[in-house]
Amino acid sequence: MFSILSSSARVVVVHGSRFSGKTTLVRTWLMTDPVPDRLPVFVPSPSRGVTSNEYWGRVLTSLCAYSGMPPPISGSDNFDALYSILTDSVLTAQRCAVVLVLDGIDEVDSAVASIERLLECGAVSQVIVTTRTAGTWPRLVDSCPDRMVISSDVLAFTEEELLKFLRVSGVPQGIRVARWITQRTGGQAALSSTVCQALMDSGLEFSEASQRLARLVDTAVDMLVSNVVATEPDLEPMSQSILKSAEAATLPVTTESVGFLDMLESAGMVESVFTSGGSVRKYSDAVRASLVRSSVLRRRSGVMVTSTPNRPEILDGPAVRAPAAFTEEHTAAITRAVMLRMRGHCVEAAAICDSVASGTSPVFEESDDAARCAAACSYLQMGITYLLADRLGDSTLMLRRARNAGTGMSVERVAAGTLALIHAVRGATIDAQLWIEAERQHLQYPEKTAGAQEKTAGLVASALVALDRLEPDEAFTLLGELGPLQEKEELWAFALYASGQYALLSGMYADGLQYVESEQQSFAGLSTGLSGQLLLAVRADLNLALGRVDVAARLVGRSTDPHTAAVRARICLLTGDFVGAETIVHQYGEDPHCPLRVSMELFVIGAAAACARGRRSEGRRHIADAVTRSRRTGALRPFTGMPPSMIREVAGLGIELPVDLKQLAAEFVTFRPSRQIVRLTPREREVLDGLLSGGSIGTIAKSQFVSLNTVKTQLRSLYRKLGVNSRRDAVAVARRVVLV
Structure with a gap:
């Protein structure tokens, strides 16, 4: 695929479903500096509902950032301003041929017509688009004689490529395992990455293809596909129709089904296939097999979902409503999971929750209050278990079910606070704040629980949000409300993590490190899963701030967890290993398992490392990625993760930043180079x-x-x-x- 992208084709359309890994592969190609004689300008996928003028304004901003030109004075038509710059004699005189890489452009109105105009510009040598939907893209390809189309079969990993991917990811497996995974996932990058993470979590080596490996691969794929269906707003109401539609090899487009199929394609679940009989939609073999497995599992458990006027069933077949109540067997299983979780065995507890989740239904309309309360508490415990096992997608799904079942009960507020904590830990500050506000609007906690651990999640989430917004005084007040950690406090590690982050931002490194490590001793044996990785990262950063580079390196030297990626890259940066820092940035920056805050920190560190190596173009690309994530999440703290001298270098790259880096360096100086x-x-x-x-x-x-x-x-x-x-x-x- 890389050779096709690096070719002289004026138009390259990368077409595939959400599981094909289009963005990851294109970003990886860009990291190889593939077109040194041209200027690649990457424009991230736009958010839903973006207007055409807003999108071309972002393209204009990206072009100015990458080329080092000052942004033009704001006008009413951003596309005209972009077109004017691209036809301007300045770029032509510099012989600066531009490669526009437009990711996920499906949401932009009249995109094809606009791209056709851009191809008329002398400065635009190539336009690369990634798209989930066929739409009108064939017209663009047909109108340009020098064009290429990259479809899912080209995007897929070969056995040899997957083997390299496994080895780079630190998963010691052989060619037989790579062949087995490729066959069961079709080589799709997103599915292969999920399986790779499952292999890492299992810690097992498979010397040959086996049923155990098959179960691991299928389970990883099933969890990813089911999470997409459950969390995508347009898909979740249609989940039963999606399961039914997977029974057919292809999905013909008819008057009755066109809306449903267009929605599936827009969400990236299916792809268009053009046959002699017309256009059809098709699931990839691996995704279709996953949906069929889920459908069989539902039928065996008797769980079906009825249709409503807002949730139409477009395919034939009866629907049956299942009771919402958990059985005694389910309740006993959840009790076992909680007991395991409290002893630090979070992965084993999550496995038990998996067996319960596959046999329950989130339908509560016909249940009495006692049944709803029991279901809400069960889903809440499952959500907390998945959280501590570092399965944040599954945790989010269960906590949403807990809120739905527990409407009008105190569990509704606990679930909202825990959802806020999940987003805050990831660094999704804006989303976390929405859940914090929702928690405060819910039913108040009973007096007898005031100050108990039910309030921990919301308070820690609020403190992390304040820290990400560079408001340490507000965070200090919120952490003070927590009081001393209780012996049975299961979210103790998150509270310590927030305290450690406060110490980093306020300059109280020694006190913060002493507090975190002394309190951690009180919970010996429980530093597992997500808790252990968060504490490892913050302890290493506190040691770095104190100049103890060797101690920090010993703490995280063997870690491959995404939560510690930023501190590992920072160690390389502060010790002058700039190539090592950039290697970590490239490995984890676009990893879907990497938290948003960590990926932001990585791109800031990557910008500093690139500047230190004299690669300012790469530095601009990194810092532009960090700025994009900052605007999407509202987080500012990741910009404090480098020394003042490097902050000044990054500030001079010409990228419009959400903060004044020079003022930031004066107010929040945390890290300094360990070597001149x-x-x-x-x-x-x-x-x-x-x-x-x-x-x-x-x-x-x-x-x-x-x-x-x-x-x-x-x-x-x-x-x-x-x-x-x-x-x-x-x-x-x-x-x-x-x-x-």
């Missing part, structure tokens, strides 16, 4: 290399084919940068500093 960083010119580096190898001024001049005076001039400049006055001191200092 000295930037040398290529000629100065050659002179220093000559000194380090024992050469004299004469031999250095002779080896470089320059005069003695030229070497002496470079030597004086070298001494000045190293802060020395002699050859001997220069050699000694050069062995201690980072040279870039």
